[in-house]
Amino acid sequence: MGEVIVVTSGKGGVGKTTTAANIGTGLAAQGKRVVLMDTDIGLRNLDVVMGLENRIVYDIVDIAQGHCKLKQGMIKDKRFPELYLIPAAQTKDKTAVTEEQVRAICNELKQEADYIIVDCPAGIEQGFKNAIAGADRAIVVTNPEVSAVRDADRIIGLLEAHGLGNPQLVLNRVRPNMVRQGDMMSVDDILEILAIKLLGVIPDDDSIVISTNRGEPTVLDQQSRAGQAYRNIVKRILGEEVPLMNLEVEEGFFARLMKLFKGN
Amino acid sequence: MASFLQRLFGGEKNSKDLAKDRLKLVLIHDRASMSPAMMEHLRRDLIEVISRYMDFDEAALDVQMAEQDNMTMLEVNIPVSSVKRNAGV
Numbered sequence: 001m002g003e004v005i006v007v008t009s010g011k012g013g014v015g016k017t018t019t020a021a022n023i024g025t026g027l028a029a030q031g032k033r034v035v036l037m038d039t040d041i042g043l044r045n046l047d048v049v050m051g052l053e054n055r056i057v058y059d060i061v062d063i064a065q066g067h068c069k070l071k072q073g074m075i076k077d078k079r080f081p082e083l084y085l086i087p088a089a090q091t092k093d094k095t096a097v098t099e100e101q102v103r104a105i106c107n108e109l110k111q112e113a114d115y116i117i118v119d120c121p122a123g124i125e126q127g128f129k130n131a132i133a134g135a136d137r138a139i140v141v142t143n144p145e146v147s148a149v150r151d152a153d154r155i156i157g158l159l160e161a162h163g164l165g166n167p168q169l170v171l172n173r174v175r176p177n178m179v180r181q182g183d184m185m186s187v188d189d190i191l192e193i194l195a196i197k198l199l200g201v202i203p204d205d206d207s208i209v210i211s212t213n214r215g216e217p218t219v220l221d222q223q224s225r226a227g228q229a230y231r232n233i234v235k236r237i238l239g240e241e242v243p244l245m246n247l248e249v250e251e252g253f254f255a256r257l258m259k260l261f262k263g264n
Numbered sequence: 265m266a267s268f269l270q271r272l273f274g275g276e277k278n279s280k281d282l283a284k285d286r287l288k289l290v291l292i293h294d295r296a297s298m299s300p301a302m303m304e305h306l307r308r309d310l311i312e313v314i315s316r317y318m319d320f321d322e323a324a325l326d327v328q329m330a331e332q333d334n335m336t337m338l339e340v341n342i343p344v345s346s347v348k349r350n351a352g353v
Contacts, residue, residue, distance in 0.1 A: 146283050146290075153291050182278030189284055193291065 002033075002110040005117055005237075006135035008159070008167075010151030012122030014143045015172040018208060018218075020119040021049045022227075023139075025217040026234035028083035032114040035074065037086040037105070039131040040121035041096055044088035051215020052077065052085050061089040064101035070108055079220070084113075094126050099133035106134025115237075124158055132159065138167035139199060144174055144185040153194055168199035170233065175204045176247040187244070200233035202226050203247045296329060296336035303327060310340065318347045 007020040017040075024036040038046035039060065047053040058073040063086065077083035086105075089096060109116045120131035132138065138159050142152035152169070159167050171187055178184035187201055205226035211218040219230040225247075232242045298306070307327050314320065326341040 146287050149287055150290055150294065154294060157295070179280075182280050185280045185283055189280065193284065193287055 002113040003115055003137070004106045004110065004135045005115060005137055005139060006120050006132050006164075007117060007139045007141060008120035008128065008131065008155055009122065009141040009148070010124065010155040011142075011148045014141050014148050015170075015202070015208075016122070016141050017045045017049050017119050018212065019139070019141050019170055019172065019202075019230075020117050021046060022217045022219040022230040023234060023237065024115070024117040025050070025077075025080070025083065026219040026230055027115050027117075027237065028077065028080040029220065030234060030238060031082075032238075033082040033112065034080075035084045035086060035109050035113045035116045037109075037116060037118045038088040039097075039102065039118055039127060041088045041092055041094050041127065042090065043121065044090050046119045047075075047085060047087045048215060049212055050077065050085055050217065052087075053215075056087050059087045059089040060105070061092050061096045063105060064097040070105065094121065094130065097130055099130055102130045103134040124154065128155075128158070129162075132162055132164060135164060138164045139170055140167045140196065141170045141172055142190070142194075143172055144179075144190060149185070149190060149193060156194065156196060167196065169194065169196045170199050170202065172202045173204040174201055174247060180248075198244075199236060200229055201244055201247065202229045292336065293331070298329060314342065316348070319345045321345065 005023075007016050007023070009016045017038075020036060024034045028034045036046055036050065037060065038044050040046075041061065044059075047056060052075050055075045057075075058068040060073070062068045063070055063073040073086055074084040075087065077085065106116055106118075116134075118131050118135060121127035140152050140155055140159070142148045156167060159165070169191070171190060174187070175184055179186045187198065191198055203225050205218075205224060207221055207224035208218050208226050211221060211224070211227075217230075218224050218227040219234065221227040225245075228245060232245060235242045307325065310327065311322050311325060314325075315322075320342050324341075324343050326339075328339050330337045330339050
């Protein structure tokens with residue numbers, strides 16, 4: 001029996017889809033059978049982040065309304081044999097599926113897959129309720145910014161009200177230099193405010209932009225620090241104890257000297 | 265470096281501390297907010313419990329959340345007509 005994990009945030013643009021894509025791909029790279037499900041109907045994006053946008057025939061609304069079989073609506077990934085994507089519909093709105101339909105799809109997927117990773121839309125309306133309907137547990141993504149943390153707090157409350165207590169946090173886009181200078185809230189600051197368990201910390205990393213351009217999840221890039229952070233998260237989901245990585249980039253003596261002169 | 269010295273001697277607060285303080289305050293308000301439906305539930309429960317001990321005009325029972333000195337207060341105003349003498353004893 002598989003597990004359904006919903007990736008949510010409240011605020012848009014904090015890295016939900018990127019996180020869902022990387023966790024799903026990372027789990028598949030570990031040999032797990034994974035289905036990624038995009039519930040952001042009308043604003044689908046998980047397909048482009050995964051580089052699978054040209055393979056879409058059916059979508060989640062087709063599956064929910066019985067226009068195709070579940071298997072037909074699952075797009076096979078090009079990298080891993082046991083990784084699938086169920087894309088959101090692009091031309092419908094968030095009321096095109098119901099909570100019961102999403103729950104039924106999740107329950108059916110759980111029979112075959114090890115993990116079902118659900119990418120949740122921004123907001124707290126019907127789309128959010130649909131996304132969490134079939135979930136066994138939740139991951140909350142946020143950034144070290146006042147607005148994103150505030151929305152994360154609201155989402156944590158709503159998850160609890162819907163029976164998804166104890167969600168885990170992914171803190172995305174951390175800039176160690178700014179944290180060191182006291183201009184960005186640290187991991188500890190945010191854990192103190194949100195009182196939530198930490199799943200992982202992702203450094204702000206150019207490689208995310210580049211890998212998204214290519215449609216290749218960063219988790220597969222062995223050189224990328226964000227990729228390493230996502231690989232650690234995947235191991236933690238699989239029950240391994242992995243210490244938080246040091247986010248500081250090693251700087252040579254000369255680079256540090258230059259910085260001193262530049263005055264930052 | 266310059267900004268570091270400025271902070272050391274000028275007493276200027278780190279912007280992240282500012283962010284943290286503002287967040288904590290705004291979350292106190294956010295977390296204390298109740299939906300109208302929940303308020304109505306609370307109102308009904310209050311009426312049920314309090315009417316075991318006293319008679320009062322149910323329509324005049326007023327429940328609201330208020331902010332006072334950075335604290336969230338639950339204010340309940342009940343005009344009591346009479347107390348039931350032997351209730352709960």
